[in-house]
Amino acid sequence: MAVLILNQRRRAFAPYLSWLEDLDEEVYLYTSPAYGETTEPYALVQVFDNWVTNDRVEIDALRLYEDHPYRLIIALDESDLIRAARLRDRLHLPGQRLDSATAYRDKAVMKSLVRQSVLCPAFRRLDSPLHLYDFVLEHGLPVVVKPVDGMGSMNTEIIWTPEQLNEVWERGLGSGLMVEAYVEGEMYEIDGLMMGQEIRFASAGKYSCKPLEILQQDCFVELLSPGCAVYERLVHEVQQVIEALPSPGVSTFHCEMFHTPEDEWVFCEIASRTAGGRISESVSAMYGVNLNREWVRAQCGLQLKLPASSPPQVAGVYLMPKRPGTVKTIPQTLPFEWVKEYVPRVREGEQLDAAHSSVDAVMTVIIVGGDSVSLQARLSQLLQYLEREVQILPALKEVAWSEASVIGRK
Structure with a gap:
């Protein structure tokens, strides 16, 4: 065959x-x-x-x-x-059939199935502007409007004020959208490989930025040590999510969860594919596993190479989103042995627009450390270096990328 x-x-x-x-x-x-x-x-x-x-x-x-x-x-x-x-x-x-693929792609279908098993924000599919009007009357502002099948935070916005709401109606909602209540809290992500509805491998991480800020502000995704309390809770929550959805057969997954000030875990979304934004490459740096390789091999029934023990180090990926301006200087290499991958995605002299998705970046940098403390110290050192070496010229004046953009939000 x-x-x-x-x-x-x-x-x-x-x-x-x-x-x-x-x-x-x-x-x-x-x-x-x-x-x-x-x-x-x-x-x-x-x-x-x-x-x-x-x-x-x-x-x-x-x-x-x-x-x-x-x-x-x-x-x-x-x-x-x-x-x-x-x-x-x-x-x-x-392999994954249409009912499962739809549940993992259509966020309204997804949340309808998942909300019986884990906490979900209030939500509604938007088939008319009246649906958004009624939702705001019931739940108030802020709300999040996004495509039901969106990826990478594209075309997603938070509506904070009545004035913004009027602007949305004036330009027209469009089609294929949903609305959900805004969740205050920190954002975590979990990636892995599942067979049927069983998690066979999992890696969890925490975003330094709040939801959707990744489009405007620098962000660091720090992977968590397996066995820590937060890691165990995340794996448990995501296992409940996976069991609530139609089985995709063999698949990787990427899930995001909110952790609220009330110490509750609230479901954001899950996809039956490998994470973007170089998160999966940071997983590889920490665990020595290529999730896409194992996903492909598992579907073919071949032997897998999954980590059998806790990793000897932790890892994280730093993303600098695009912002309007002209690139004046950007390094081609980084002088740190603990940088496992550096990918500059723009060139000197290039004109930049604002980021349109969570992976629309000036650069991504994967770093490793012995533990969270050393990882954060190295992140600080990296940001100090980039503050000196990366310069973007806006319309009238030159600005440098600030270390405080990430450090101030940890």
Whole structure:
């Protein structure tokens, strides 16, 4: 038999044949042009322009199955989960089916299923402006309006005042939105690998910034040591979430939870895919596990390499979001041995707009330390260095990135 991969990533981030070197089957690759030209020994490579909206991906996958049947469909990107699930349903293939993919993509469906098991904010799907009006009358401001199938905080906004609410109505709500009550508290995230509805591996982290501030302010995601009280509580809460949703089969997951001043855990959302924003790479730096590799191998029934003991160090990822201006200086390397990955995403002289998603960054930096104290000390050292070396020119004057943007919110 064979395996079909639906891919929109660059080859450097998706070395499927390397991950599947011991798979004794043909591998078909349907991909976007981002993958690049390749001489890798795939049994078939087909490139589709306009990947996300190109319906020929599904139609050609059906036609391919008629002549060259495959037993699995692998898709790692969130925007491909529904597409892959429709094909599995049609062809009666194992893996995440449409009911599960919908529950993990549609946040209104998701919360309807989860709220019986864990605390959720009040929410409502917005099919008309009257629904938002009624929701605010019942729950008051602030509220959060976002796409039901959004990713990376894109097109998500907090409405704080009646004036902002009027502005939303004046421009028109649009479609595919939901509203939920704003939750005051700190934001945590948990990533891992699940088989059926059982968590097989988990990593948890804490955001230094408040929800949605990641679009405007620097943020550090510090991974927690396994066994600490917060880690154990997070794993328990997320296990309840997973059990409340239709099983995706074998999948990675990325979940976010609020921790309120009243010491309650409130569900934000979960996705049946690996975290972005270099969080999964920080997990790799701490635990030595590549979640996407293990996800792909697990679906194919191959042996996994999951951590068997607590890691010898902790890790975290720093994100500097884009802000309007012109890049004057940015280092190409960082002079610290404890920096495990540095990815500058802009060039000197480049004109920047404001960040549109949580991964729209000037740079990401993964650092490691022996414990939380040393990790925070190294973060402070990194920020002092970046304050000197990174400069952005706004319209009229030059500003440096301030260390206080993260340190002041810990």
